Amino acid sequence: MRLLPFVLVRWLARPLAPLRALVAGQWLRVSEVDGVLAWLHPALRLNRVFARVEGRSWVAEDMLALRLRCNGNAHGWQAGQHVQVFLTLDGVRHSRSYSLTRVAPDGYVELAIRRQPGGRLSNQLLDHLSIGDVIELGQAQGDLQWPEQAQGVLLLAAGSGVTPLLGLLREALARGITAPITLLHYVREHGQRAFVDELQQLMTHYPNLIVRWALTGASERERDGRLSACHLEGLTADHALACGPAGFVQRATQLWPGALQSEAFTAPTRTSAVGSSVQLRFARSRQQAQGDSARSLLEQAEDAGLRPAHGCRQGICASCTCTLLTGTVRDLRNGALFSEPGQPIRLCISAPHADVEIDL
Ligand code: FES
Structure with missing residues (x-):
């Protein structure tokens, strides 16, 4: 249902500030407010970024440029950063990270999406997303910057x-x-x-x-x-x-x-070799599992029946970040070891080096 036109959705971002203050003061729950706002328009939310598809154009045989217009909650985005795109397929929420190829001051952005063979989310976006559809995006991340002082x-x-x-x-x-x-x-x-x-x-x-x-x-x-x-x-x-x-x-x-x-952006090389056996403890879920030192903690937590938040599965988006409580983990990209308790680690690129406990 769309009781409001999209132009009003963007305009409402500022007038909603008092509601944000009430949520911050715990007078209201954000989920309840968002439920009412989404009833007015599927792109209207207190803080989350939703965007309407405004255009699609193929820019290579296997790449589509999506022109989107965000609700008023995308702040400080820069071309060259990347955002998560969230989509629910068969009741399961998926997300992938895509780069911003353009960011305009009026809320228009462009993402370029490459087809991944067998990639459910990219194929869905490329083949089924239509103009006028609304999708959810994460906030933009990424540090690449133009080197202003460079001579070339x-x-x-x-x-x-x-x-x-x-x-x-x-x-x-x-x-x-x-x-x-x-x-x-x-x-x-x-x-x-x-x-x-x-x-x-x-x-x-x-x-x-x-x-x-x-x-x-x-x-x-x-x-x-x-x-x-x-x-x-x-x-x-x-x-x-x-x-x-x-x-x-x-x-x-x-x-x-x-x-x-x-x-x-490539996921760390997966090895079929089974590493040495390690004990995994997931503190918040009060679960333990027998794991191995070869595969990422994200894969092994999923194998244990947990559903950790994640996005890119490539060590970029940080949405799988979790706290290491005890033990040592190895960065699958470069082999670096981390064992400081309280250290944030990215589950998708971290393998247990020995027994570990994480705040999951
Ligand atoms: S899922 Fe993106 S950094 Fe781990």
Whole structure:
């Protein structure tokens, strides 16, 4: 039911401030207030971000740009950050993290969503989300920033890693940045090159921008291969931003000699090997389980029947953060060990190194 038009939903964000004060003072429950607001319009909430789908456009064979307009609860978002998209499928709430390729001051944002083979949520968004639908988003997170003082900027992207970099690039060019910029985008095949028309137009308008695509899986004649030192020769840049799967970002870090910001989004490599046996204790749930030291605590908590909050399952969104009470955990991305009681850990990228107790 929509008793209010969406334009009023955005306008109401400020007048709802007294209700927020009452919730903060525990005079009202947020769930009760949200229940009434959602009855007026499905995007109207006290604090949570809901957005209406305003447009859809395919920007690669396997990538869709979604144009959304948020209710008034998205504050301080920046292009290049990422947000969780929440969707309930068959009664189960799912979420995934996607990058903001555009953020406008009037509440419009753009997300680029790549199809994941077998990915329930991405396939649902790509194939079934329609203009006018309302979806829930998390708050934006992420630290990638345009290096304002750089004399030259190199943007290194692999796969959907191009999406946060495109967001930053659009804003930098619109602000009049004149330093030389090179974008190198690695994709398996031609059809996976994203935003090609727009990037070619940008190259025409901004002579300081060069965009190149490197094919890693095409026929031998066309193949450029994976990121290597010779791809970086002769580039005019003193600062690089790299975004893509963990292996790609690691390679960029090894090869690029200058300043570098990076964001890796691939889930840690799963091993089928069973590690040594460990005891897992989930304090708040008062449960114990026999676990192993090879797999993430998120997987093992789920195997034990718990349903920890989570989003990206890749160590990015922080929604699975939990407190380590006792024991030692290992970061699956780099092997670092953490054993300080009270330390926040991300369950999706942490494996028990020995017996552990966590506040779950
Ligand atoms: S689920 Fe996103 S950081 Fe763990």
